[in-house]
Amino acid sequence: MTDETTDTQADDLREQTAEAAPEVAEHDRLAELEQQLAEAKQATLYAQADLQNYRRRAEKEAADARQYAATSFARDILSVADNLQRGLAAIPAELREDEKMKGLVAGLEATGREIESVFTRHGITKIAALGEVLDPNKHQAMLEVPSDVPAGTIVQEMQAGYMIKDRLLRPALVGVARAG
The missing domain is CATH 2.30.22.10 (Head domain of nucleotide exchange factor GrpE)
Known part of the structure; x- marks a missing residue:
């Protein structure tokens, strides 16, 4: 193999890597965004559950306060x-x-x-x-x-x-x- 063939193959490899790099970067970014979305959904569910528990406690405390006020x-x-x-x-x-x-x-x-x-x-x-x-x-x-x-x-x-x-x-x- 000549130096010219080696240079051509290296150039081709660089082109393929450069063309594939945006797809790989985009795929990694998409996976990261999906993970963040899943974490946000989970955090939202926890927050809703906490809010529901707080409401129940507040309703029970209010009912107890009314029932036992005297x-x-x-x-x-x-x-x-x-x-x-x-x-x-x-x-x-x-x-x-x-x-x-x-x-x-x-x-x-x-x-x-x-x-x-x-x-x-x-x-x-x-x-x-x-x-x-x-x-x-x-x-x-x-x-x-x-x-x-x-x-x-x-x-x-x-x-x-x-x-x-x-x-x-x-x-x-x-x-x-x-x-x-």
């Missing part, structure tokens, strides 16, 4: 209801029969019934305690009492407990049967 107020009113019940329980039977006191007693009892009615309307319910097995999610044991019933059974209620819808508002303060 919680702190209800806790405060419970002490008023407790005091009313204690006052009614402290009235001796002879005063209940006295004509001068009958109206007062009847008014206090009506007030107690109205408080219970308001509690019911707002989803506030009294927790059953006496005779139940101690449930630490609803009851707070204050003392143990010797008893014939099985250990852990509630035999005394010192203060009523309340739930607001499905949440504990205040645990019942109770005495439970002692083991052995």
